[in-house]
Every structure is written in C-alpha cells, then in structure tokens.
Amino acid sequence: MPRNPEEIVTEGIIEFGTGRESLVQLLTKVNEELSWIPTIAIEAIAKATRISVAEVYSVVSFYSFFSIEPRGRNIVRLCSTISCAMTGQGEILEALMNEFGIELFETTDDGRLTIETTSCIGLCDQAPAMLVNGEPHVKLTPEKACDIVRGLE
Amino acid sequence: MHNISIKINDQGYSIREGSTILEACTEAGIKIPTLCHHSKVNISGNCRICVVEVEGWNTLAIACVTPIIPNMIVRTHSPRVIESRKIVANLLLAAHNCDCMVCDSAGACELQDLAYDFGIDNRSRMFDDLECLEEIDDSSPVLKYDPSKCIMCTRCVKACRDIQGKGIIAVLNRGADMRVGTGVKLLDISDCDGCGECVQICPTGAISDKVSNSVRSWEVEKIRTSCSYCGVGCQLDMWVHDNKLVKVEGADIIPNYGSTCVKGRYGHTFIDSDDRLKTPLIRRNGALVEATWDEAISHITEKIGKIREENGPDVIAGLSSARVTNEENYLFQKMMRAAVGTNNVDHCARLCHASTVAGLAAAFGSGAMTNSIAELEHAKCILVTGSNTTETHPVIATIIKRAVREHGAKLIVIDPRRIDLVDHAALWLRQKNGTDVAWMNGMMNVIISENLQDEAYISERTEDFEAVRKTVESFTPQMVEDITTIPAEKIREAARIFATAEVSSIVYSMGITQHTTGTDNVLSTANLAMLTGNVGKPSSGVNPLRGQNNVQGACDLGALPNVYPGYQKVADPASHEKFEKAWGRKLSKDNGLTVVEIINGLESGKVKGLIIMGENPMVSDPNLNHVEKALESAEFLVVCDIFLTETAEKADVVLPAASFAEKEGTFTNTERRVILLRKFLDAPGEARPDWKIICDLSTSFGYPMSYANPAEIMDEIASVTPIYGGMRHSRIQEIGLQWPCPDEQHPGTMYLHKGEFKRGKGKFHPVDFIPPAELPDAEYPFILSTGRILFHYHTGSMSRRAPALNEYVSGGYAEIHPADVDRLGLADGGPVSISTRRGQIETTVRSTEIVAIGSVFVPFHFAEAAANRLTNDALDPKAKIPELKVAACQVAQVK
Numbered sequence A: 001m002p003r004n005p006e007e008i009v010t011e012g013i014i015e016f017g018t019g020r021e022s023l024v025q026l027l028t029k030v031n032e033e034l035s036w037i038p039t040i041a042i043e044a045i046a047k048a049t050r051i052s053v054a055e056v057y058s059v060v061s062f063y064s065f066f067s068i069e070p071r072g073r074n075i076v077r078l079c080s081t082i083s084c085a086m087t088g089q090g091e092i093l094e095a096l097m098n099e100f101g102i103e104l105f106e107t108t109d110d111g112r113l114t115i116e117t118t119s120c121i122g123l124c125d126q127a128p129a130m131l132v133n134g135e136p137h138v139k140l141t142p143e144k145a146c147d148i149v150r151g152l153e
Numbered sequence B: 001m002h003n004i005s006i007k008i009n010d011q012g013y014s015i016r017e018g019s020t021i022l023e024a025c026t027e028a029g030i031k032i033p034t035l036c037h038h039s040k041v042n043i044s045g046n047c048r049i050c051v052v053e054v055e056g057w058n059t060l061a062i063a064c065v066t067p068i069i070p071n072m073i074v075r076t077h078s079p080r081v082i083e084s085r086k087i088v089a090n091l092l093l094a095a096h097n098c099d100c101m102v103c104d105s106a107g108a109c110e111l112q113d114l115a116y117d118f119g120i121d122n123r124s125r126m127f128d129d130l131e132c133l134e135e136i137d138d139s140s141p142v143l144k145y146d147p148s149k150c151i152m153c154t155r156c157v158k159a160c161r162d163i164q165g166k167g168i169i170a171v172l173n174r175g176a177d178m179r180v181g182t183g184v185k186l187l188d189i190s191d192c193d194g195c196g197e198c199v200q201i202c203p204t205g206a207i208s209d210k211v212s213n214s215v216r217s218w219e220v221e222k223i224r225t226s227c228s229y230c231g232v233g234c235q236l237d238m239w240v241h242d243n244k245l246v247k248v249e250g251a252d253i254i255p256n257y258g259s260t261c262v263k264g265r266y267g268h269t270f271i272d273s274d275d276r277l278k279t280p281l282i283r284r285n286g287a288l289v290e291a292t293w294d295e296a297i298s299h300i301t302e303k304i305g306k307i308r309e310e311n312g313p314d315v316i317a318g319l320s321s322a323r324v325t326n327e328e329n330y331l332f333q334k335m336m337r338a339a340v341g342t343n344n345v346d347h348c349a350r351l352c353h354a355s356t357v358a359g360l361a362a363a364f365g366s367g368a369m370t371n372s373i374a375e376l377e378h379a380k381c382i383l384v385t386g387s388n389t390t391e392t393h394p395v396i397a398t399i400i401k402r403a404v405r406e407h408g409a410k411l412i413v414i415d416p417r418r419i420d421l422v423d424h425a426a427l428w429l430r431q432k433n434g435t436d437v438a439w440m441n442g443m444m445n446v447i448i449s450e451n452l453q454d455e456a457y458i459s460e461r462t463e464d465f466e467a468v469r470k471t472v473e474s475f476t477p478q479m480v481e482d483i484t485t486i487p488a489e490k491i492r493e494a495a496r497i498f499a500t501a502e503v504s505s506i507v508y509s510m511g512i513t514q515h516t517t518g519t520d521n522v523l524s525t526a527n528l529a530m531l532t533g534n535v536g537k538p539s540s541g542v543n544p545l546r547g548q549n550n551v552q553g554a555c556d557l558g559a560l561p562n563v564y565p566g567y568q569k570v571a572d573p574a575s576h577e578k579f580e581k582a583w584g585r586k587l588s589k590d591n592g593l594t595v596v597e598i599i600n601g602l603e604s605g606k607v608k609g610l611i612i613m614g615e616n617p618m619v620s621d622p623n624l625n626h627v628e629k630a631l632e633s634a635e636f637l638v639v640c641d642i643f644l645t646e647t648a649e650k651a652d653v654v655l656p657a658a659s660f661a662e663k664e665g666t667f668t669n670t671e672r673r674v675i676l677l678r679k680f681l682d683a684p685g686e687a688r689p690d691w692k693i694i695c696d697l698s699t700s701f702g703y704p705m706s707y708a709n710p711a712e713i714m715d716e717i718a719s720v721t722p723i724y725g726g727m728r729h730s731r732i733q734e735i736g737l738q739w740p741c742p743d744e745q746h747p748g749t750m751y752l753h754k755g756e757f758k759r760g761k762g763k764f765h766p767v768d769f770i771p772p773a774e775l776p777d778a779e780y781p782f783i784l785s786t787g788r789i790l791f792h793y794h795t796g797s798m799s800r801r802a803p804a805l806n807e808y809v810s811g812g813y814a815e816i817h818p819a820d821v822d823r824l825g826l827a828d829g830g831p832v833s834i835s836t837r838r839g840q841i842e843t844t845v846r847s848t849e850i851v852a853i854g855s856v857f858v859p860f861h862f863a864e865a866a867a868n869r870l871t872n873d874a875l876d877p878k879a880k881i882p883e884l885k886v887a888a889c890q891v892a893q894v895k
Helices: A005-016 A020-034 A039-049 A053-062 A082-086 A089-100 A142-150 B021-027 B079-094 B110-118 B155-163 B197-201 B262-266 B268-272 B293-311 B326-340 B354-363 B374-378 B394-407 B420-424 B436-449 B455-461 B465-473 B477-484 B488-500 B518-531 B551-556 B573-583 B595-604 B624-632 B690-700 B710-720 B803-808 B818-823
Strands: A074-079 A113-118 A130-132 A135-137 B003-008 B011-016 B051-054 B073-075 B143-145 B170-172 B179-181 B207-209 B221-226 B235-241 B244-250 B281-284 B287-290 B316-319 B381-385 B410-414 B427-429 B504-508 B541-544 B609-613 B636-641 B653-656 B665-668 B673-677 B782-787 B814-816 B831-835 B840-847 B855-859 B887-892
Touching: A005 A020, A005 A039, A020 A039, A020 A053, A039 A053, A053 B170, A074 A089, A074 A142, A082 A089, A089 A113, A089 A142, A130 A142, A135 A142, B003 B021, B011 B021, B021 B051, B021 B073, B051 B079, B079 B110, B143 B179, B155 B170, B155 B197, B155 B394, B197 B207, B197 B244, B221 B673, B244 B262, B244 B268, B262 B268, B262 B803, B281 B293, B293 B316, B293 B609, B293 B636, B293 B653, B293 B690, B316 B326, B316 B595, B326 B551, B326 B573, B326 B609, B326 B665, B326 B690, B326 B710, B354 B518, B354 B541, B374 B394, B374 B504, B381 B394, B381 B488, B394 B410, B394 B420, B410 B420, B410 B488, B427 B488, B436 B465, B436 B477, B436 B488, B436 B518, B455 B518, B465 B518, B477 B488, B504 B518, B518 B541, B551 B665, B573 B710, B595 B624, B609 B690, B665 B710, B814 B818, B814 B831, B818 B840
Parallel strands: A074 A113, B003 B073, B316 B609, B381 B410, B381 B504, B410 B427, B504 B541, B609 B636, B636 B653, B782 B855, B814 B840
Antiparallel strands: A074 A130, A130 A135, B003 B011, B051 B073, B143 B207, B170 B179, B221 B235, B235 B244, B281 B287, B281 B653, B665 B673, B782 B887, B814 B855, B831 B840, B831 B887
C-alpha cells in the first residue's frame, strides 16, 4: 500500500524544513515515493511552505519528471534527443509499446509500468539510452530494452 | 544615494544611483516601449521589448532591470535596438491571437499599440502564426482568461500575489504549453474572489471582464468617482456609454491605487436595475400607488405637521444614512433639528461604531481612525481584532498583507473565527466570543509585569494610568485563559510582540464594537495603545474600520442625537447657541433618541412619525420580529430610497432617490478623507438626489432650504464645522482631504494626536470584564455571531441586485463546524433551523472549520434568512449599540 501523501509531506518537512527553498525537495520526495504528486500533497506542501497552491503547481508543471497523474511503479524514460533518435530509439519505443501493450505516456493496467520519453540525458556517446527508475541503461537494442523492463518488479 | 552621470542618446544626465536604465530614461523624458514592466509590480524583465544599446557591451541591455553605472553611454533608438524590438514584437504577435477587430481590449491594448508604433501589418510580419492555446477559462463569474492572447508578461501573476496577497494564479507548464492558471482547479472553484486586479493590469485582452459590456475604450467617457460600497472609499473610473455604466476600473490614486474589490468592480450593476424606484408612492387603501412629487411632499407635510401639532416635535424621528453624501446628512439633521425641532436623528452607525465614537472620544477626544490606510503598510506590528478585513475592507487587507510580506510586519489576529488573515499572521488567538476586555487586560498585565510599557509616553502624554495598572493586576495570563480560552503563553507572546515592535497599530471593527461592552472594548484598545506609546505617530494608533461608504461622514455631520456637525455637543450651551444662530431657529436642548430607542419608541408610542432616508432597519437592526411590529405600529412612516426595500414596503410614503451614480457630493472614508462623488448617469424616472428632496421637504415644513449645488452645502458645512473648516469641493477635485482641516490653507491631517491628544492628555479608563448579556445554556447551547461577507453589502439592497455577486453567493447560510454538523445529523449544503429566544430562521449549512465547535456564524445580508431575527437587542449602556456579535442559539434539523 502506498503511504498517505500527507504523511510523506510531514516527513519531508522534518527533513527539509518549510522554507521556499525546500519546495523542490519536498515535491521530489513525494514524486519518488508515489511516482506522482497528488493534489492533496500539493495542498499540504503549499500550506506548510506558505507558497500558494498555484505557485506550487507551477513548479510541478514546469518539471517534466514531476507528474500530477498517477503513474506506474516503474518509469521508463527513453531518450528522444538527436543521438538516440538516430541510433534506433524509434524501434526501441515501438518494441516496448508492443511488448507491454501501452502507448507512450500511458501506464499498464496493473500499475507496474509507465513509458515516457525524455530530452537528452547526456549519454549520447553510448546511444541509444534510457532511464529506468532513474538508473541509466545504454547501447540499447529493442530486445535488450524489453529484457530490462521485463525484469522489473 | 547620490546622483551619477550617464549619457543617453549623446545627451548628459545626472540620475539617482540605483535607478534602472528605464527609470533614467523616463526621468530624461525619453520613451522606451515596455510590456511586462508595470510600476505596481516587481520587475520581471522577460519580454525584452525595452532593450537598449550600451556602449562597450556585447549584448543589448534590458532597460527595466539593468541599473545605471557611472559614465554609461546608452542608445535607446539605434538601428540595432529598433531591429531587436521589432523582432520581439513580431515574435509576440506570431504567438498572439490577433483578433483586434472584435477584441474588447482594442484601443486599450499595449501589444496593439506596439504593433502600431512599429508599423507591423499583416504583410510585414516576420514570422508565421504559431498555434495558440485555445482553451479559455471562463468559469469565473466575473472574468475570463484566453491563453491565445496571453503574452506571458506575468503581470497578473504578480498583481495577484504581490498587490492582492492572494497568489491564486501562476504560470503553468512550459514552452508552447505555458498559460496562466490556478493549477489544480478552474477559476470558479479556486479561491479567486474576483477582485479583478489581474484584469486591470493585463496589457492585452488575455484576462478580461465578463461583466463589462462590449464597448471599446474610445467610445466611452471615463468619470472618476468614489465607490458606493465599503468605507475604504476606493476611487473608481466609471466608463460610461450612452447613459450606461459599461465598465469600472480602480483609479491609480490614493487610497486604493488602482485596486478595488469584486463589489467595487463588478457590483455596480444594481444602478440600472429594472426595479429602481422611479416615482413617489403613497399608500392608499393599503397599497402603495404612484403619485407626483407635489402630492407626496404635501402629504408628508400634512401628516408630520399634524402629529407634531398634536404631540410636539419629539414624537417625530429621523434615520439618516451612512450611504448618502455628507451634504445630505448635514441637511437631513438640519431639517430634523431646525425644521421639525427635535434631536431625534440617528443612523445605522449606532449599530456599528457608536461604541467607537463614545470610547475613543472619551480616551483621545476624537472617535475616528487615528491613522491613515496607507500608513498600515509600514507598521511593524498590526493587531487585527474583530475585523474580517479581507471580506469587509478588501483593499485594506491587501495593505496589511503587504506589510507582512514586503516589510516584515508581525500580524497578530485575535478573532473567534479562522479568518483569511490568519494565513498571514505570526500569531492567531481564538478568544471565546465577547471576552475581549479580558484578553486586552491580560496583554496589559503581561506588558506591565515584564516592564515593556512606554513610561515616558505614559507620564508625558496621558493621565489616570494608575487606575488601569490596578485593574489589570488581577488579569494574569492564567486567569485570562480561563475566561477567554486563549492559552496563557499565547497572551504573553502577543503582548511581547505588540509592546516591543517599533510601531504597533490596532485595527478593529465590529467584533469589538457590537457588544453590550462595546465601549469598554474600545476603551481597552485605547488603553493598550497608550500603554505602549502607540498613538500620535505614523503607522501606529487605534484604527476602527468604518463599514459603509459614508458612515464616517454621517457621524461627522451630526446625524447623531447628541451632537451637531463636527461632534459639537447638543448639551453644550455654547454649541447650542452657535447652531441656533447659524440656522436661525430655536433648537431643542435635549439629546434625541438613538436608533434602537426610536424603534422601541414606535411600539410604546413615544415616537409616532418616522422619516427614513436610505436605511433598511427591517434587515439591519437587531431583533427583527420586534422591529417589524414597531414599524407597523408607526402612525406615519416615510422612506426615501433607491429600491422598494423591506422597510420601504412598510412605508406610508416612499420617495425615489438618486443613487450615488446620479448625484454629486462628498463621502468621508474610514481614514477621515473627504472624497468627491461625481455624477456619471442620469437618474431614472423622477428619482431625485436626496439633498434636493430634503430641501423641498424642509421648505414645505416651513423652514426654507435652497442650494444651487452640493458644493454650496459644503461651504455652509465648513462655516459651522471646525474639523471641516477647510473643506471645499474645489480643493478635492484630485485627491481628498483628511479632517481635521480647520481652514482653507490647511493640508489636512494624516494622523491624529501628534504631540498632544485632541482632549489634551490621553485618558486611561480602567475597564473590568463583564460577560455578554446572553450566554449559551442547556436550552440554547450554541454561540451565534453575525457579520458580513465579501460578496454582499449591508442589507443586500444593492449587492443582491448585482448578478455577478449573486453568482458567488446567492443566499444566506450558517457556518457550522463539521464536528457539530455530524453530531446534529446535518449535511453540508442542507437545511438547518437556527433559533434564539427572539426568533427562528431556516437557512443552509456551510460546514467549515472557520468557526469553532459550538459556534455558529450567520451573515446578515439576507432578508429571507435574516440573521437579525435572531440577534439580541440588549444595549451597551453608554453607546446604545446592540450586542449583534453574541447570542445564544439552538441549531437543529429542519422538521
């Protein structure tokens, strides 16, 4: 069972404080634990930091790694910038979507997996590359990528 | 800060250090285009239209953010600069939905002006149109946001956050998806209260009014006048087209500097309601039927004359009004005193700030706000008590929030309800209703026992301190906790903050005054302020916020039973003689009756004839069931109003009055500033300004009155009213003047009691705690409190005729704590019955933690669920103000 978002925020406040500067850390904490940031967490963070809900939401919506919609336990972010695109990112994406039966930015029904694309992650020399739950994987092929994702819990 | 030398366009200038290039250019008279820049909000420097060339710099400098440095050489209109600005303008236009031909903002759009200045037409556009975001948020009752016209200047975001202190909107998303919004919700269900600050500051048509009619800026005449709602006295620019009000803008001038609230901006549509009174009405065979002015005036004269002849003048009474002008209040009380011959004249200030007038006059010698609205921004501690400022004086609340946010002031809120300002407060103390003397004595106890009082001030400026020292001795924080339920430690903390801040200001309203101990409460605020040396200097003082647009003026001009204009006492033989001479009539030496006494008098027969101008006691007064009986037993009742109010329905003669839009005169706002009212519409039908009606009535009563215009009335006011001695309409055409203003050379008075109190020395009054008249018991276990809300005003006769305001709140309700809602088996939004020993109403539950468990709050604006059927008409013995803030009530399911 995922934890109550307000509980995570309360814990984050002890860790990071309630200053304006703690905003991104608080959001990151919630986002990492739940894979997304529910409205109730946004409101709790806004209240604690005395930043308005709109402003907190503004920050959430600016960073593409933050999500306001539920996502899977595992998040695959396939780099879609030029080096990766030129070395077969398209086929890898296609293979992943086929294998797991979801479209880009969708989540499997069992809540196990979300597939996204991301801008450059700085691994052009080992393209194509992807992040799986923040961990980099490089020199991908469609088979290799599917293997890695299959192995996730 | 000293000046430094710079060159702009080959010309040398000496400009204050710290200025930006833009400010330097403005000072030099050189115009640079701007878009995101606005003098009222912090600089963002994101539109890049103001770029200039600085010699020796590789890139162009952004004029609005770049500070000048010595010997800087700036070029504002070089070919490189012009080229760059054109690119910026073209980029903005490419991302803008250029439907200027049908855009309401055409003619008042800064982007359009820019395109025009640069000569960018469709053929010379540098870039193809980008796809615009289409999704319009028009969910708010008053405004809409169209992202296709938004240039992302972020002025609105800053206006909402920094000017209004709300932060409802922010820039959302990134890149091409960027838009302004509230985030998780649409505007209508967000906390947006529709003040329209964002609409006014938007440079294009991205955020626009829904309420305004589709008329372009060049088609209208803009007339500046004063708002007809609360006591802030916002200056408004009325856009008028074809004898219709089409749009309202806040005027960028003292006291509101462009801001106003949802009522001021969107609540004036009542003016051309179909049901405005257009002809006089006379009751014939039980029904009110149309009549001519001559018939109405002679009918009133005959009836009032007969009653007066049979019973003497003191059976006649008049209720003047805090809504009408100073000039009209002056004439009304003059008519009552000189033409009718009685001091039975009062108005609804009796129900709001009578205790202020009594208390502060006793302590300081003057019963008005000691300081000015703008000064609040620089107070270091602001103690707000019994004032839900955000809802009742919205623009003042923005200033309090800015004091906290921008200038580090400590805000202490002491209120039984968790009001909006609590979110901005360093400390919130929730006292039990009606225990205000106790916590103030408690704070003084702490201040004295910790030796934080201003001894020098006390000994030099005040008297009778010893008595207060003795009285507060027993009010230890622990004892106060027992009475008020405020934790002892919080009392100590509040006392320390208040006493040690460099300047502390007390702001209060009816939570302090509307009690049987109202005068005691007010005296306590005065004690607290004097104890800490906080009266008679800027940004300090005791600041009662006056509720209605001209309640200050109605008091100032003597619409009170015991004083002539300028608070000159009826009981003082010199004043009495002065006014007999000035008005050429024998005047009564006896103080007249107050509002509640007049109503009681109708029932007992002590009062037989009543003339009411612009008041609605059938909603505003306590214990309405009693008021209703009283008005029905009046032998003759005249009501002069703009609508057939609940009170007018009971009248024998109804006279149609011109609204604030249709006449001239002055109001006095809460900070004692006399401000001008300008006519911008013609009155409907045969409605006439009250001052003309009074002149006719008085003349018909045998005391001729004739004035060419309100300016002439003001000249007479000045001649008999020392505090208004220098007031002239000609002097307040631009900005108002604050009384005391004794002569025509006097610049007005920003804050009172500088150097010396009006009465000489400030007088401490020892005040002991007395509980409210009615406390909860087994039969009536809840505490009932009544008050105002943002979206409506007084008895709702104006605000409830504004559709936009009704969209926010359309009817009455009762705030009840969720725990009580559950316990009693009620439902949020469901019906509830509330009853007291005086009456019962059915209304709607609003389940909210704003109120404490065991408390109920009911707004009083709604006649069909009238809070005042419940309220207690027990009076403060000194000020005769009723206890509208505390009553014991029952809360139950509707059977």
